[in-house]
Amino acid sequence: MSLKKAKLKYIVPPYRYLTIVADMDMREAFVRGEVDLPELWHSKLFSIEKLIRRLRLIKADLKATDDPELKAYYHRRLAQTQFLCDVYKLKHATGRQVPGLLKKVRHQSKALYGSPDKKLTESIVGAIHQAAAKGDAEKKELWGYIAQHVSKRLTGVTVDRPPKEVFRTYREYFMHYAPWVYATKDELPQEALPFVRLALKRIGATKLGWRAEIEPKRSFAHVVPTAKLVMVGEFYKPTGWKGLRRTVVHEVYGHVNRSLTHRRFSLAESEGFAVLIEQLLRPVYSMQRSYRYLAIAAAWGTLGRPMNFREVYEILWRAMRIVGGHPERDAKLKAYNECARAFRVGRADLPGAVFTKDLAYFEGNIKAWHYLASNQFTYNEFVDMLEGRKKAGVDG
Secondary structure, eight states, rough: OOTTTOSOOOSSSSSOOBBBBBHHEEEEHHHSSSSSOOOOOOTTTTOOOHHHHHHHHHHHHHHHHOOOHHHHHHHHHHHHHHHHHHHHHHTTOOOTHHHHHHHHHHHHHHHHHHHHHHHHHHHHHHHHHHHHHOOOOOHHHHHHHHHHHGGGSSSSSOOOOOOOOHHHHHHHHHHHHHHHGGOGGGGGGSSHHHHHHHHHHTTTTTTGTTTEEEEEOOOOOEEEGGGGGEEEETTTSSSSSHHHHHHHHIIIIIIHHHHTTTTTHHHHHHHHHHHHHTTTTTTSOOOSSHHHHHHHHHHHTTTTTOOOOOHHHHHHHHHHHHHOOHHHHHHHHHHHHHHHHHHTSTTTTSTTOGGGHHHHHHHHHHHHHHHHHHHHOOHHHHHHHHHTOOOSSOOO
8 A cells, every 4th residue: 555545644743742832931031131041841742641652553553564655654653753752851851861862862863854964054154154244344243253153164155046047937937826926015914814814715725625723822834734724823923024925825835735636745845845935936046944954053063063042042143134134133033933943852951952854944945946957847847846746856
């Protein structure tokens, strides 16, 4: 039996357990400098009792099947769930238990989701360096702080971008496919929920039972394909209306639209291509999810040594000021959110206690652009990618 035909159990990916509860008071206290390190708490879903029960059920199902594909699927779910059990132990560990558990969790995260690529990290740091070199005295001063905390060999690297004509071609394709998302701000919804609902209607998903709802105590949006649901966090606050539009396009066109064919994609394929569609909203190419990648890489140790939450945050908000020109407070709030994603293990105090799953966004996006730039796809072929009938080349 193929996975496409099987009624798979444990469809909810294990990383959903590692959701940090949005604590606006804690974030505010941290950004103001009133606390050195934040307390990071997981949702109630993340309980050791549920994880142990999940382990037991997966082991039983693994033993009961002879199908090679199902066995491979259950083996991966088993490894992911064991990883979560060890994360739980690390979250509550003290004293001499910590170093051994941290080493084990890092090894598991690398085995399941990979570790930061040095060359991609170099490209991000290189872009920050280049922006600082062209900037004013303030940006040069901000870069001076970053330079003190990164390995000297990571600076001055050329950023690999898709050719302008390639970006322009695929942007024109998407403008033709979904012209309504390029309307002016005044012509489109200003709030997340009505915007998502309009997008679902536009792609025909509403007729198929898809809906959008508010998710309490969350600060992000995500798709739950098994429930035909787009969840918008109660505390979701995009950086402006354009940020809201990118989120809607990412979730609805990047995930929902491609899921209507019932085809499954890898994490890197799914997220990398969804980020690519976001990028097509801009008039020129701009790296996306690079801050998140940098946060994970800095915490992991790719910049020289593993770092804790505060150390990564101090680098990240300065990078956002240099490259994006964000006001200082906005940069600090955004940097906090990205660090909270990186430190989903829940130990802000431990250098290197990072969850590497979100590397897939940036890495998958780079691969997707390389695939599109290396092939001259027609409009109809690109539509096949948009609607999930064709892969975007991320998995080779």
